[in-house]
Amino acid sequence: MKPTRGKFFLLVGFCFVALFLSGTFKEKVDLNKTSVTADINLVNQHLHALVETPKFRNHQNPEQLNSIADYIFKNFNQYADETTFQEYKxxxxxxKNVICSFGTEHQKRIIIGAHYDVCGDQKGADDNATGVxxxxELARMLKGQKTNYRIDLVAYTLEEPPFFRTENMGSYIHAKYLKDNNIEVYGMASVEMIGYFKDEKNSQSFxxxxxSWIYGDKGNFITLVKRFSGSGKFVRNFIAHFKESKQIKTETFPAPKFVKGVDFSDHLNYWKFDYPALMITDTSFFRNKNYHEPTDTLETLDLQRMTKVIDAIFISLIHLK
Structure with missing residues (x-):
């Protein structure tokens, strides 16, 4: 996709505005309020369980997908107030989507989601074993925590082609269920590839x-992608807390629809139903050239920085008001 000259200048302009505004919303986060952090050993254990499977976890292997769903359910169920499957044909x-909930005494909820299927015959370490x-880990970390909202962690199936942008996406099924049942949602965050980082020059494209004049040319940051306008209170507050946690270098990218990649994940279905939503990502194929390739393996991941992303999500969740 090639933007027109007018769209190009609009894009550069709104990025400068966004950078200016990002410093105007500050709320101090007391990191001493929690001693819970992501465990790199458990992160490594889960990644191996998700990636090193007898068959590829794609739509052509539903038994393998459902085996992964069972693994997710078993782990969720150790910690959550309630855990359920959302099945469809x-x-x-x-x-199956797999859903676990915390703070079920609250009516309004936050959705944190990630897809567990892969595109074709590849392991999908970054895409999206890292998100799942x-x-x-968030399930373990949230156990016993006092939250201001109900938090639903949702592992989606069928995000990848040939079902991407169809009503068969697990996230579409879930978002539609929320809308059809008039469930009050504060906001949603899609965790989409959070394990690939590079410090070399020219390791980041756009x-x-x-x-690159604004964000630099090194792939050493996490990106919070939101709508260009009307992103909502949840998105503003989540981004503020995520950045204030200072766990990892973070950039915010407010993007219009014509920019390639801004809706390449499950948050797009929550946007469809007018829920505030954002994507947490290492920028996918703009950095990780293993995207949708057999080379997307565990050896390419930076587990140290990945655990910091998880910590930042956790800190944001427990401080959201």
């Missing part, structure tokens, strides 16, 4: 090359 086959591992 596609072409006569049963697929974040959910598994949908528009000039953005």
């Amino acid at each position: 596609v072409n006569g086959r049963t697929y 591992t974040a959910l598994l 949908p528009v090359g000039a953005l």
Whole structure:
């Protein structure tokens, strides 16, 4: 996709505005309020369980997908107030979202989601075993925590092609369920590839090359992608807490729809139903050239920085008001 000149200048302009505004919303986060942190050994254990499977976890292997769903359920169920499957059929086959909940005494909820399927015959370590591992660790970390909202951790199936952008996506099924049942949602965050980092120059690319003037050319940060306008209170507050936690270098990217990649994950279905949502990402194929390739393996991941991303999500969740 090639933006027009007008769109190019609009994109550069709103990025400068966003950088200016990002410093205007500050709320101090007392990190001494929690001693709970992500465990790198458990992160490594979960990644191996998700990636090193007998068959690839794609739509053509529903038994393998459901085996992964069972693994997620078992781990969620150790910590959550309640854990459920959300089952549905596609072409006569049963697929499952896995949902666990904390703070069920609250009515309004926050959704943190990640997909566990892969695209084709590849291991999908960064895409998206890292996101699901974040959910598994967050479940452990949230046990016994006092929260201001109900928090639902949702592991989705069928995010990848050929079901991407269809009503068979697990996140579409879940978002539609929320809307159909008039469930009050404060906001949603999609955890989409959070384990690939590079400190070398020219290791980061962008949908528009000039953005490197703003964000730099090193792939050493996590990105919070939000709508260009009307992102909502949840998104503003989550970003403020995530950055204030100072766990990892973080950039915010407010993007219009014409920018390639900004809706390449499960948050797009919550946008469809008018829920505030954002994506937490290492920028996917703009940095990680192993995207949708057999080379997307565990050896390419930076577990130290990945655990810091999980810590930042956790800190944000328990401080949101």
